[in-house]
Amino acid sequence: xxxxxxxxxxxxxxxxxxxxxxxxxxxxxxxxxxxxxxxxxxxxxxxxxxxxxxxxxxxxxxxxxxxxxxxxxxxxxxxxxxxxxxxxxxxxxxxxxxxxxxxxxxxxxxxxxxxxxxxxxxxxxxxxxxxxxxxxxxxxxxxxxxxxxxxxxxxxxxxxxxxxxxxxxxxxxxxxxxxxxxxxxxxxxxxxxxxxxxxxxxxxxxxxxxxxxxx
DNA sequence: GCGACAG
DNA sequence: ATCTTGTCGC
Numbered sequence: 001x002x003x004x005x006x007x008x009x010x011x012x013x014x015x016x017x018x019x020x021x022x023x024x025x026x027x028x029x030x031x032x033x034x035x036x037x038x039x040x041x042x043x044x045x046x047x048x049x050x051x052x053x054x055x056x057x058x059x060x061x062x063x064x065x066x067x068x069x070x071x072x073x074x075x076x077x078x079x080x081x082x083x084x085x086x087x088x089x090x091x092x093x094x095x096x097x098x099x100x101x102x103x104x105x106x107x108x109x110x111x112x113x114x115x116x117x118x119x120x121x122x123x124x125x126x127x128x129x130x131x132x133x134x135x136x137x138x139x140x141x142x143x144x145x146x147x148x149x150x151x152x153x154x155x156x157x158x159x160x161x162x163x164x165x166x167x168x169x170x171x172x173x174x175x176x177x178x179x180x181x182x183x184x185x186x187x188x189x190x191x192x193x194x195x196x197x198x199x200x201x202x203x204x205x206x207x208x209x210x211x212x213x214x215x
Numbered sequence: 216g217c218g219a220c221a222g
Numbered sequence: 223a224t225c226t227t228g229t230c231g232c
Contacts, residue, residue, distance in 0.1 A: 038222080
């Protein structure tokens with residue numbers, strides 16, 4: 001895991017990928033929602049990634065995969081997708097269940113160049129994707145109401161790029177933004193439909209798998 | 216120069 | 223992200 005600087009072509013690639021993001025409503029609530037996440041060893045040299053498929057109706061995970069790979073790049077704000085993207089793509093390719101939407105732990109278009117992890121991979125996959133971050137990367141917002149479902153717009157340069165969404169009563173809000181083939185209203189509806197706890201089940205379960213036995 | 220900064 | 227135990231609260 002080396003490389004301290006950022007390849008000169010990365011920012012330009014993000015700009016190009018952002019242009020390919022499709023904003024469109026997603027009808028209804030998907031039956032199967034995929035979720036992915038990654039954990040790192042203390043030495044920072046190994047990544048353990050997990051992907052799951054969650055059945056919204058049955059409220060349970062129906063498929064799961066875990067892989068370990070050496071870390072190639074360090075974490076650099078705004079370039080998370082280059083660090084986690086390759087591993088996640090490999091993992092997503094192993095999914096057999098027909099998932100309709102995929103959720104990522106990170107921003108969608110709520111990014112300086114409109115290309116956060118969910119937008120970046122959503123475009124490469126050409127599938128509906130949603131960014132669900134536990135904290136803010138950029139933009140400003142008002143504190144949403146304290147009840148589950150309350151939300152306030154996340155603004156960047158005066159334009160709405162996402163929402164601060166309170167998924168459960170009294171918990172810290174999540175930052176939801178579209179990744180691809182989705183619109184903000186649909187994304188909010190889908191995230192809330194998957195929330196048993198603060199973090200939606202797809203990414204929450206993937207996160208749990210991710211922290212399990214790094215043998 | 217001083218903060219801010221997904222995971 | 224990861225290092226870390228108990229502890230306060232619903």
